[in-house]
Amino acid sequence: MHALERRSPTAALALQDGTVFLGQGLGAPGIHVGELVFNTAITGYQEILTDPSYAGQIVTFTFPHVGNVGANLEDFEAATPAARGMVVRATVTEPSNWRASQPLARWLEAHGIAAICGVDTRRITRILREKGAQNAALAFDPQGAIDIEALKARAAAHPSMVGVDLVPGVSCTQRYDWHEGPWLHGEGYPRAGDSGPHIVALDYGIKRNILRSLAATGCRVTVVPATATAEEVLALQPDGVFLSNGPGDPAATGAYAVPQIRKLVDSGLPLFGICLGHQMLGLALGATTEKMPFGHHGANHPVKDLTTGKVEITSQNHGFAVSEADLPEGLEVTHRSLFDGTIQGIRLKDRPVFSVQYHPEASPGPADSHYLFERFMNLVGKAKA
Numbered sequence: 001m002h003a004l005e006r007r008s009p010t011a012a013l014a015l016q017d018g019t020v021f022l023g024q025g026l027g028a029p030g031i032h033v034g035e036l037v038f039n040t041a042i043t044g045y046q047e048i049l050t051d052p053s054y055a056g057q058i059v060t061f062t063f064p065h066v067g068n069v070g071a072n073l074e075d076f077e078a079a080t081p082a083a084r085g086m087v088v089r090a091t092v093t094e095p096s097n098w099r100a101s102q103p104l105a106r107w108l109e110a111h112g113i114a115a116i117c118g119v120d121t122r123r124i125t126r127i128l129r130e131k132g133a134q135n136a137a138l139a140f141d142p143q144g145a146i147d148i149e150a151l152k153a154r155a156a157a158h159p160s161m162v163g164v165d166l167v168p169g170v171s172c173t174q175r176y177d178w179h180e181g182p183w184l185h186g187e188g189y190p191r192a193g194d195s196g197p198h199i200v201a202l203d204y205g206i207k208r209n210i211l212r213s214l215a216a217t218g219c220r221v222t223v224v225p226a227t228a229t230a231e232e233v234l235a236l237q238p239d240g241v242f243l244s245n246g247p248g249d250p251a252a253t254g255a256y257a258v259p260q261i262r263k264l265v266d267s268g269l270p271l272f273g274i275c276l277g278h279q280m281l282g283l284a285l286g287a288t289t290e291k292m293p294f295g296h297h298g299a300n301h302p303v304k305d306l307t308t309g310k311v312e313i314t315s316q317n318h319g320f321a322v323s324e325a326d327l328p329e330g331l332e333v334t335h336r337s338l339f340d341g342t343i344q345g346i347r348l349k350d351r352p353v354f355s356v357q358y359h360p361e362a363s364p365g366p367a368d369s370h371y372l373f374e375r376f377m378n379l380v381g382k383a384k385a
């Protein structure tokens with residue numbers, strides 16, 4: 001068979017603006033609707049698909065060859081993948097990697113995710129960049145029976161991400177302790193987090209590599225549900241509190257979490273937030289958040305630490321941001337994106353409280369920003385002394 005021979009499509013992707021892409025489907029048959037985003041990372045698709053912050057979203061990878069290393073039993077950022085779909089350029093091949101436990105197609109199917117391949121991902125990315133966030137409906141039918149008009153209608157009718165709280169679907173429901181450090185070649189995930197200061201992490205959809213990075217700095221980590229009150233957190237006698245990443249609109253989640261975060265700030269304990277945790281900390285301090293045109297999703301975004309003048313290459317995944325308008329007195333902007341100047345980090349001038357919009361735990365991404373976990377532990381150490 002000639003490599004360029006056209007096969008009849010088994011999948012379609014309809015955008016809210018009416019654009020339709022036809023390709024080959026894999027994974028779970030059916031119709032999957034969500035907000036379409038593009039991610040520029042070259043590696044780490046399994047970590048991306050299992051990052052709970054992608055709940056309610058379909059991810060287009062701008063890197064053309066995705067899926068070639070299959071799926072493995074280790075690269076999970078949460079037990080269940082949260083993303084609804086995946087869009088890739090090249091046909092997904094059989095896996096070629098010593099860690100692979102199954103082909104990506106079977107892994108996607110087992111987790112109820114659909115993918116479409118063989119589509120022009122550069123064109124999709126240009127549409128998202130020019131028109132901003134788009135909802136999309138992805139249909140996969142192995143027989144190719146897809147009603148395109150109905151699919152377009154599904155995409156057009158899907159509600160915007162603004163005002164949507166997706167945290168209850170991904171947060172843990174019970175408290176647990178974390179005892180795993182970052183992955184080591186030949187060892188996997190070593191045991192960690194048995195001693196040291198006690199950190200309580202609020203789980204709004206926490207990535208495992210954040211917990212591993214915290215444990216690796218030499219602290220004990222207890223994870224509590226997103227609905228935990230400040231009183232419940234303080235009863236665990238933490239030396240520091242961590243606010244996690246997570247999906248959806250921070251202003252919607254803020255309805256229950258922000259007042260609790262405000263009380264935790266007032267307790268005087270060291271506080272560190274990442275991504276959604278950063279946005280909600282901003283809200284708790286009196287700032288506002290807003291939807292970005294198409295957000296930041298990738299593993300190569302330059303950010304400047306204004307406190308040291310250093311530039312770090314960061315991992316990013318967000319569609320909302322702390323707004324420039326109405327920044328309260330006492331809040332200092334510590335980091336900015338060198339792509340668009342948006343706020344990437346804040347701190348309180350008079351308290352051990354800070355947060356970043358990006359992902360120092362990477363997974364996937366560069367390790368430039370790991371120093372932030374040390375910065376947090378230094379604050380915890382000082383507060384204890």
Ligand SMILES: NC(=O)CC[C@H](N)C(=O)O
Nearest residue numbers: 245246275276318319320
């Ligand atoms: N990674 C995250 O925590 C994302 C935060 C938020 N859901 C956003 O899209 O901006």
